[in-house]
Amino acid sequence: MQQVFTKSMARNIFLGGAAFFLIIYLVLTYDSWQQIPKRDHADQMTPAVIAGKYLVDTHDCIGCHTINGEGSYYAPELGNVYKRRGGAFIEAWIRAQPTGVAGRRQMPQFNFTQSQLDDIVAYLKWLSNIDTNNWPPNIQG
Amino acid sequence: MKYSSQKVAMPYFIAALALFFGQIVFGLIAGLQYLDGTFLFPDLPFNVTRMSHTNLLIVWLLMAFMGAAYYIVPEEAQTELYSPKLALVTFWVFLAAAALTLAGYLFVPYSQLAAMTGDAILPTMGRGYLEQPLPTKIGIVLVALSLLFNVTMTLIKGRKTSLNLILIGSLWGLALLFLPAFYFPDDTVKASYGWWWIVHGWVEGDWELILGALLGFILIKMTGVDREIVEKWLYIIIAMTLMTGIIGIGHHYYYIGAPAYWIWLGSIFSALEPIPFLLLVAFAFKMLLQRRREHPNKAAMLWALATPIVAFLGAGLWGFMITLAPVQYYTHGTNFTAAHGHLAFFGAYAMVSLSIISYAMPLLRGREANSPSAQRWEMTGFWIMVFSMIVITLALTGAGIVTAFLQRSGDNPLGFMQVQDKERVFFWIREFAGLGFFSGLLVYLGSFFISGEYDYASEAKQALSA
Numbered sequence A: 001m002q003q004v005f006t007k008s009m010a011r012n013i014f015l016g017g018a019a020f021f022l023i024i025y026l027v028l029t030y031d032s033w034q035q036i037p038k039r040d041h042a043d044q045m046t047p048a049v050i051a052g053k054y055l056v057d058t059h060d061c062i063g064c065h066t067i068n069g070e071g072s073y074y075a076p077e078l079g080n081v082y083k084r085r086g087g088a089f090i091e092a093w094i095r096a097q098p099t100g101v102a103g104r105r106q107m108p109q110f111n112f113t114q115s116q117l118d119d120i121v122a123y124l125k126w127l128s129n130i131d132t133n134n135w136p137p138n139i140q141g
Numbered sequence B: 001m002k003y004s005s006q007k008v009a010m011p012y013f014i015a016a017l018a019l020f021f022g023q024i025v026f027g028l029i030a031g032l033q034y035l036d037g038t039f040l041f042p043d044l045p046f047n048v049t050r051m052s053h054t055n056l057l058i059v060w061l062l063m064a065f066m067g068a069a070y071y072i073v074p075e076e077a078q079t080e081l082y083s084p085k086l087a088l089v090t091f092w093v094f095l096a097a098a099a100l101t102l103a104g105y106l107f108v109p110y111s112q113l114a115a116m117t118g119d120a121i122l123p124t125m126g127r128g129y130l131e132q133p134l135p136t137k138i139g140i141v142l143v144a145l146s147l148l149f150n151v152t153m154t155l156i157k158g159r160k161t162s163l164n165l166i167l168i169g170s171l172w173g174l175a176l177l178f179l180p181a182f183y184f185p186d187d188t189v190k191a192s193y194g195w196w197w198i199v200h201g202w203v204e205g206d207w208e209l210i211l212g213a214l215l216g217f218i219l220i221k222m223t224g225v226d227r228e229i230v231e232k233w234l235y236i237i238i239a240m241t242l243m244t245g246i247i248g249i250g251h252h253y254y255y256i257g258a259p260a261y262w263i264w265l266g267s268i269f270s271a272l273e274p275i276p277f278l279l280l281v282a283f284a285f286k287m288l289l290q291r292r293r294e295h296p297n298k299a300a301m302l303w304a305l306a307t308p309i310v311a312f313l314g315a316g317l318w319g320f321m322i323t324l325a326p327v328q329y330y331t332h333g334t335n336f337t338a339a340h341g342h343l344a345f346f347g348a349y350a351m352v353s354l355s356i357i358s359y360a361m362p363l364l365r366g367r368e369a370n371s372p373s374a375q376r377w378e379m380t381g382f383w384i385m386v387f388s389m390i391v392i393t394l395a396l397t398g399a400g401i402v403t404a405f406l407q408r409s410g411d412n413p414l415g416f417m418q419v420q421d422k423e424r425v426f427f428w429i430r431e432f433a434g435l436g437f438f439s440g441l442l443v444y445l446g447s448f449f450i451s452g453e454y455d456y457a458s459e460a461k462q463a464l465s466a
């Protein structure tokens, strides 16, 4: 007699397979949660870093830039910009926007205060020290 | 259309198409800003154009999915919708929330919008696709709850087909997977890790179930194939989706600070993610070959058969090209990603939405199919849009490859802006193909205004005399 593959067998594979892999994912996520704070030096997340992160989020920097490759592809990578440019350049750069060069892509003027700029730089510095498995391949991001 | 309450799907479908139109307009502006960085600056900075483009995409797809649910669930359950009135009120709430949010993006600087809407109390803003202010996010949850209540109550009082269970189950999944939008920890790595629960969880998990259910419904209706066969296929397809896609989320964890074991797990499992898309192609064509009737709505059949193919190309093939860790090392966060994002979103979710609209709209307007001339317009629009989107994809792929070589490798890698300059030709091609897409969209929308319905008698006479 021919063994028939029925709909309810297909449904059980779906339910069982989904549940099985979901549990594996949850276990892996638990482990990742233990490791991430070490890889990103969460102990160095000072109040300035956290304040800087909030400014980066609420000004939608990732609407033009990427951070560790996530975001938009219109402007340079910010995950390693601290290593590429250094804190002084970044502050001066943000203050000097927009460049107004005809036709060139523009970044808005956000009118940050000095202490806000310090916070943003602190956050970008923290970002640049995350262990990202050696990504990006070089300093250009 | 068998139940009068299915009519509430109509405003959802019409709004979906209007928002689709808006999405493309912002896409064209964003594409132009790539080439002329001062275009509309500072009134409309690129990031605002972009969030308008991507959020309109998500909203119109959700509109189409909801319309589809209100259309399909009663027909499958063989009973009227639990509350058509609630569905209609929900429609207007959703549309108003979307319009207000868009106005907020366009007329209020983003940081001020955050300050005005209580982002400091519960930070949620400033992530891709999740740019909406807190009140909008809460509104989305309420709209979802209303939909879920309505369709679940309909299911409870009616026939419980597997297809309906898959559809309604995946709508619950869609809403549940949105909840991490309210989780935005200070730790950027954990934030990214959790952001993918929504983005990857939707497009490479839950939404594939919706995709399967909508295609399954259309194919049952149009080919007359036995539902048992269709539903068995559906279970196999969605089993493959989740068995590859859940651990496949690891393809987003290679280079963001997550542990290194994701490089192996993500590469192996995500490399298998094209399988369900391939099965979807096989399924659609098998149903076509086994069809028991010739449905007069040729345009809907074209959409329904092309959807799995373009979805396979965009998600399966283009996704595969960037999913293995050693390749992604060079392509991560380049326009190669955007190439894949465009063809996958269009091929899978835009096209399945247009498929169900193509199938259901004539029925909602009281005819089995549109007149042959209206269908010809629709199919012309189809071909122009599909062709243009493939050109857009190829252009963005070219740009991504140039970045991989000039900026990401070699002994003297060039800076970002210098490399972008060398890619201008690709951005021009993308923009012209975008204009092509826009003209295809106009032709497509025009088909709705060609009156008349499918007339069996005259079609038969023509066929005989030919």
Ligand code: HEM
Residues within 6 Å of the ligand: A071, A072, A073, A074, B024, B027, B028, B029, B030, B031, B034, B050, B053, B054, B057, B337, B338, B339, B341, B342, B345, B346, B350, B430, B431, B433, B434, B435, B437, B438
């Ligand atoms: C027709 C002309 C279109 C043009 C010119 C266009 C242009 C653009 C541009 C410039 C971006 C921003 C890329 C960046 O971050 O640097 C973008 C993003 C995006 N667009 Fe389009 N678009 C078009 C149509 C579409 C369609 C039809 C869809 C889907 C159905 C779509 C889906 C998306 C998605 C998902 C993103 C985010 C991509 C990512 O983050 O990788 N677009 N588009």
Ligand code: HEM
Residues within 6 Å of the ligand: A069, A070, A071, B128, B199, B203, B204, B251, B252, B270, B271, B273, B274, B311, B315, B316, B318, B319, B320, B322, B323, B324, B328, B331, B332, B333, B334, B337, B340, B341, B342, B344, B345, B348, B349
């Ligand atoms: C219809 C289904 C799919 C849709 C709509 C879709 C859409 C997208 C979008 C919009 C992004 C960009 C996200 C962002 O950073 O903003 C993305 C990234 C990605 N997708 Fe998909 N995708 C689909 C299926 C797949 C499949 C099946 C695979 C693998 C075979 C895949 C592999 C990837 C990879 C590896 C990335 C990350 C690219 C990077 O590192 O920059 N996708 N997808």
Ligand SMILES: [Fe+2]
Residues within 6 Å of the ligand: B200, B204, B248, B249, B251, B252
């Ligand atoms: Fe993914």
